[in-house]
Amino acid sequence: xxxxxxxFAWLRERIGLGREDVVTEAATVADxxxxxxxxxxxxxxxxxxxxxxxxxxxxxxxPLDTSLVGAREVxxxxxxxxx
Amino acid sequence: MSTPSIRVVVSEDDFxxxxxxxxxxxxxxxxxxxxxxxxxxxxxxxxxxxxxxHYPGMTDAALTDIAQQAIARWPLSGxxxxxxxxxxxxxxxxxxxxxxxxxxxxxFESAAFLMDYLKSxxxxxxxxxxxxxxGWVASCxxxxxxxxxxxxx
Numbered sequence: 030x031x032x033x034x035x036x037f038a039w040l041r042e043r044i045g046l047g048r049e050d051v052v053t054e055a056a057t058v059a060d061x062x063x064x065x066x067x068x069x070x071x072x073x074x075x076x077x078x079x080x081x082x083x084x085x086x087x088x089x090x091x092p093l094d095t096s097l098v099g100a101r102e103v104x105x106x107x108x109x110x111x112x
Numbered sequence: 113m114s115t116p117s118i119r120v121v122v123s124e125d126d127f128x129x130x131x132x133x134x135x136x137x138x139x140x141x142x143x144x145x146x147x148x149x150x151x152x153x154x155x156x157x158x159x160x161x162x163x164x165x166h167y168p169g170m171t172d173a174a175l176t177d178i179a180q181q182a183i184a185r186w187p188l189s190g191x192x193x194x195x196x197x198x199x200x201x202x203x204x205x206x207x208x209x210x211x212x213x214x215x216x217x218x219x220f221e222s223a224a225f226l227m228d229y230l231k232s233x234x235x236x237x238x239x240x241x242x243x244x245x246x247g248w249v250a251s252c253x254x255x256x257x258x259x260x261x262x263x264x265x
Contacts, residue, residue, distance in 0.1 A: 037165055038165055038237035038248055085235070088167075088169050089170075104170070106235065108256075109231075109234060109235055110232075110237055110238045110251050111231055111235070111236035111238075112150055112207060112227060112234075
């Protein structure tokens, strides 16, 4: 499947891009992260502290064990700091 | 009470507090309007500006969802949530929430609820740029703990 993957804030800066298409067979968000980390050092570094990473699947905040079946868009970002 | 109004604005532009508050005064049933305004404050190193990033596809829906949760919990006649993004300078307004109800308790409590949820559930990230460099603002445990009093899902 093809996913649109988005990165925000320091994840975007460490990985060096804001969005990309990823072709993957990952079953869950956690599997996708493992695939990305295996790609290159910059991904590995960006995801090295998972306590500081949140994710949204199709624009809804979800836990990392969420299934990717039917998903189109996955976003990774640090804890939000609005207000 | 008629259907509560929800107004959500995500914009680079400034807003007018008076206009927004007055807009919630519609109807003779509204006995209380509470507003909260968040502003960019200076930091020890001297803030040049703050850069606020957001997730365009998700932000409107997340703010609307938070407003709907407030309406489900309190008898409100209206909710307004405005959040800016982009480059903001010390003293600039960042955001506001406003709530309207028959009585003040519901208006005060729901405004506090909206703020607590906005802090850690709306997809915004702040970066501070000072003369010494730049850095992303870290979330604090206090913000997450603030959700506990509302029985966070």
